[in-house]
Ligand SMILES: NC(=O)c1ccc[n+]([C@@H]2O[C@H](COP(=O)([O-])OP(=O)(O)OC[C@H]3O[C@@H](n4cnc5c(N)ncnc54)[C@H](O)[C@@H]3O)[C@@H](O)[C@H]2O)c1
């Protein structure tokens with residue numbers, strides 16, 4: 288169930304009532320503890336006892352150490368199989384919380400309460416949970432669906448602009464892979480703010496939900512949701528390794544530029560739409576200097592991509608605005624050219 292919360296959080300309370308949990312755990316990070324918990328707690332009406340579990344904020348904490356910490360808290364506080372986890376946060380909290388919940392005692396129930404644009408439109412939906420390990424993004428994880436995804440756009444009011452823009456990248460991705468009108472709507476927004484983007488959140492969520500409903504375990508069409516991520520995740524991992532993190536959405540924006548150019552090089556898309564896509568993404572997102580990374584190092588990481596099979600890198604590439612093909616095998620020289628294309632964009 289995906290539903291927008293009213294200001295009294297009635298649907299959350301009703302739903303918790305229905306689930307009748309033995310205990311509720313509310314997972315937050317430092318920022319959602321300060322900004323979102325004070326909105327949730329006065330509205331939470333339940334007979335079940337609850338505990339707050341806090342992790343440090345940031346991608347560097349989406350790891351096994353945080354997971355262990357949470358499992359230990361569950362054990363100490365005697366969480367049983369009827370316990371319920373509320374993931375109140377961005378994609379780090381929903382990915383990590385979902386992972387911890389789906390593995391503790393072989394699975395307890397969880398509800399996602401996304402607080403970033405990225406988590407609302409993407410991470411909270413679709414049941415991919417996980418953690419990063421040895422600098423590889425989401426390399427350990429499960430497919431496990433939340434009982435509900437309840438979103439409240441008011442949470443976005445305290446979000447930094449950089450994080451809002453990061454979520455906007457995944458929304459643009461949804462337009463590019465599946466809905467040209469959504470791409471047009473999003474790229475027509477004059478100034479990105481919580482209010483200006485709010486009318487388009489629902490459509491973005493629907494696109495993600497529609498794709499996932501056709502292929503939950505990512506055997507085929509779900510791979511289109513990974514457009515921009517083959518190169519984006521590789522670059523994100525290299526920055527993580529250097530201890531110099533970049534927001535996930537910025538890595539995806541970079542990845543979408545490279546992979547749009549790759550779509551052009553492989554003859555899938557015409558020059559005009561590819562130029563439109565690249566110039567619009569370039570205008571919206573900061574240029575990321577990747578000159579420190581050799582193309583071969585970026586490529587090495589792509590071999591760990593979860594879409595791959597039989598030692599081949601499988602790309603998801605667009606064949607027009609609003610349309611995407613998966614399992615595309617491309618010439619290695621073209622991958623190198625796409626990376627060089629991005630590296631040279633700074634001088635263009
Ligand atoms: N499972 C999926 O399908 C999926 C999809 C897309 C991305 N992801 C993952 O999601 C993660 C990125 O998510 P994210 O961009 O939400 O990052 P995040 O969870 O790190 O949140 C970004 C920052 O915003 C802060 N924050 C969150 N809500 C806030 C609020 N309302 N007000 C003020 N500050 C707030 C957080 O503390 C953090 O500092 C990555 O790990 C990515 O791999 C997963």
Ligand SMILES: O=C(O)C(=O)C[C@@H](O)[C@H](O)[C@H](O)COP(=O)(O)O
Nearest residue numbers: 409413415424425509512513516593
């Ligand atoms: O839900 C999906 O499927 C996606 O690919 C959405 C992506 O935006 C997201 O970043 C996802 O976590 C990537 O998954 P991964 O399998 O490439 O780690």
Ligand SMILES: [Zn+2]
Nearest residue numbers: 457516535539
């Ligand atoms: Zn993503």
